[in-house]
Amino acid sequence: MKKIGILAVILLMALFACNDSGKKKRFLPQSTGGINSLMVVMDTELWKGAVGDKIREHFAAQVLGLPQAEPIFSITQIPPQVFKGAVTHSRSVLFVEQDTVSLAHVKTNVYAEPQKIAVIKGETYNDLAGNIEKLSGQAISSFKQVEIKEAQKRFTRSLSKETALQEELGISLRIPSLYKLGKREKNFVWMDIQIPKGTMNIIAYEMPKESFSTDSTFVRDIIKMRDSIGKMHVPGPYENTFMITEKAFAPYVLPAEIGGKKAAEARGIWEISGYPMAGPFLTYIINDEANQRKLVLEGFTFAPSAEKRDYMFELEAILRTVKFNSDAGS
Incomplete structure (x- = not known):
């Protein structure tokens, strides 16, 4: 009887072992290829x-x-x-x-x-x-x-430990460590990185909750907001020059979801008022109801005579890592 019992135990163990092996994930090699x-x-x-x-x-x-x-x-x-x-x-x-x-x-x-x-x-x-x-x-x-x-x-292999975004705006972004803090004021943070012949930039700030309340003026209000922030915080190379939205073309505006929140995505061209500098920008206007505000994240690039797709794609990838401190417990 003891031998029969031992045999039964062995058979059960073998059965469970077979079941476990059947659940193992199929091994797949790491995919390859350049970004985009x-x-x-x-x-x-x-x-x-x-x-x-x-x-x-x-x-x-x-x-x-x-x-x-x-x-x-x-x-x-x-x-x-x-x-x-x-x-x-x-x-x-x-x-x-x-x-x-x-x-x-x-x-x-x-x-x-x-x-x-x-x-x-x-x-x-x-x-x-x-x-x-x-x-x-x-x-x-x-x-x-x-x-x-x-x-x-x-x-994300090497991330910045800068805390300005958390302290000023209550958010975190997974930003590569090569990006450095360029400017910090109340409710405004600017980080950038040097690239060949130019820079890649990230700025973040907040707007009142009731901003952009009218659909019919939405694009116009985005331009007005960007131009106002540019005049206040993003100077050009000479006195009285600053970043504005290019006047010749209105930005493309699309619905988006960023950090689990509804947002608007705006893509277009920035220029320096009164000086021949320009480049692409990507702006996310996030409806942050928990904090009764609109949070604005923007990436923009200055890289004359260079292709800019992959620079802007990296900025988009960074902006899409946003997390809100107010959501930490949810």
Whole structure:
């Protein structure tokens, strides 16, 4: 009887061991690729033709709010037979294939982690073009999310310990340690970093809760706010020069969610009043009801004669790490 009991225990242990092993997470290698790079896997003839044009129309569209044309993604196209081995570890992949099956969906962590693969199939040009139109918005959003997380992962290896944002505004941002405090006043903080021939900048401040109460004047009020803050806090190189919103073009304004709160996103061009300096900006106006205010976060870049997409993307990745001290217990 003792032997039977021991045997039963061994069998039960083996059964549980099998169950545990079945729950183990599948190992996936780390994904690879430069920030904002997109691997397009499709037949080269398709890529050179109208289907490729449709892909470029969406996935190489111009980034909003930059002074010169720069694409959303830097695209590398390869034929399907080359998509094997380490190449499959690319972080953002668009797979397009002519097939009797028609489909369009986004898959997660297929060959590597983190990874997003948008798959588009169709038999005719109209099938493929329709599926590209159908999936492009979701695919671009998915690619951008995984690229933002990758950018954040890279710069959070060494973070700034500056406490001015917490002390003045009750917030924290995960800012790389190379950014330094440039200016601190009541309810206003400015941090920046030197880059080749220029700077990348982050400013944060608050506005009254009732600001921007009228939709019909929303864009005009954003410009007025930015110009007022620029005159007060962001001087140009000479006396009586300061940052304003470029007069020739109104900023693009879109809905957003930042730090778990509703926000407005504004992208456009800043310039220096009375002096030939300019560059792109990204502003988030966050509805911070817990603190009865509008919190404003902005990133702007000065980098003449340089591409600015990736600079602005890093600033966006930083601003999207905002946490509110008032939410710490929630």
